[in-house]
Amino acid sequence: MASNTCGLTPAGAADCWGGNSYLQALDRPGPYTQFATGGSHTCGLTPAGAADCWGDNFYGQAADQPGPYTHLAAGPDHTCALTPAGAAECWGSNQSGQAADQPGPYTQLAAGLFYTCGLTADGAADCWGDNGIAQVADQPGPYTQLAAGFGHTCGLTPAGAADCWGLDQYGQAADQPGPFGLSIDGDGDGVADSVDVCPGTVLAGDADRPAQLKANRYFADAAGIFIDAKGTDSGFTVAETGGCSAAQIIAAAGLGSGHTRFGITRSALQDWIATLA
Template identity: 30%
Template structure:
């Protein structure tokens, strides 16, 4: 198996972007302790990236391993147990380059360019050729060994290949697999109508977006509220992907949500489009938009933007986290249950954030010391703090060690 080139940026509803991880643990021994007996840093479990689904979340560790927490049968440890604290995903102790949590499933890219998925498979979203669920990671056949990134949606999954092509599998009732038919596919199929030089990928609930190195953005799938960004809404896109119109600059990262999409544009501006009934676009209105609008009050230089089910979060240049949109479970992290049509700052984070991932009712962030903090809905233990109690402010995930 050949090794992959350095990381290409991609964002996803519940996905991650990271630098390549080779999975080799650097030893950190006390003076006088022989290197053969001391513990490697692999045991520390510091997080690099986090991804959040509807009932679970997963952290990609700096050692290349993956740990997950949350709903029954979703954490990949081979059991059907609900895990309210982080546990190791079976067989993924090292060598993982990226991980993306969808609605009730998760997929990971491994060194060598292969993909493994686990969890629910009712629509074929694991890509295994059947609809049987998997309690631990199983390899997705037919993808080859050149996958650079993966994006998991509500019930579909997509892979970005080294040549810039995209393949998808799973649910297709809203043309999530790229048009043509509305037939679900348990095997990966190529997405039609895309340019050949794609470098970023993000899956929403029922739509997916990708961008080129030059910053063009393309989307396909559901367009009920204008989430494809081409100036129209509610139009059958059976012909395949369409190009996003009206971006003020090149798209540096994309984030597809439940019914909306956001992009980090140029040097750190944010633009969003699609459904806005709960304020997910952040422009202080409840009006859907078929073209990009700017959230209000965000300072220039936003480092990251991620879209959840009906809300959005961003990380600023100082590591502060700002969220806006739906908030019935406290997923905005401002200490309230109030919907916010414009960005508010997450309160109570113990440190600056390096990464943020909104899901359906909860949000998680990687802190600068490698810990993960989460807030919002917790009925399935998806906050990882050992309880099933909702939180309107951040709590630290158990089972991911501090420095």
């Protein structure tokens, strides 16, 4: 759907190429943690969770948004973002209801032509907007990832197969056995999207360090290792927590303010990992 392509450099800059009639392929310094390219606009997710957009803004689809968000998705003329609570917050063209906000909760979003889909916590596809060719038909899944096109949608199953529906004029919605996508790591946390429980994780190192971090209380450093105030390794990594940082675990598990101030405990890490088994 997009007329341009953007790559994320190791420094978090946007390196873009392709169609640039609306300046949608301009390089940007960022830093960003993720991109979404629409018909003629591009949005980058900042480390603070804001949507920084550029290019065609006729429908307001490239309007900057403060967030915070954890994930972005862009259709030809609309943009959607995932809030920390898993809700879909959208802006831009809404002629078919594709930019209607949705409560979710979702773990990922996919934006197509006049429609949007959200991936629920149990792996189902929950879609809204134009359904003229069944591209918005909800699907039970389970899926680990969704992708949306001009009139078709595909879900990636846990086994790596592509399960597709909607417009199939060119065979674009034909199911494929795969396996596909099992090693894609969209947020760069070292955990493949297919098993990442916390999309949009940013491993910011000392920027994530609790101000009153104590010994035997932990946070994830830039390498994804949970360490305490003395630099002692907890024995756990972000790979074992399903791609979740300490702050994400504290929020999701409803842990007390003490974990936010002093760091997460080793037992809390163990309990979280146990829920993923």
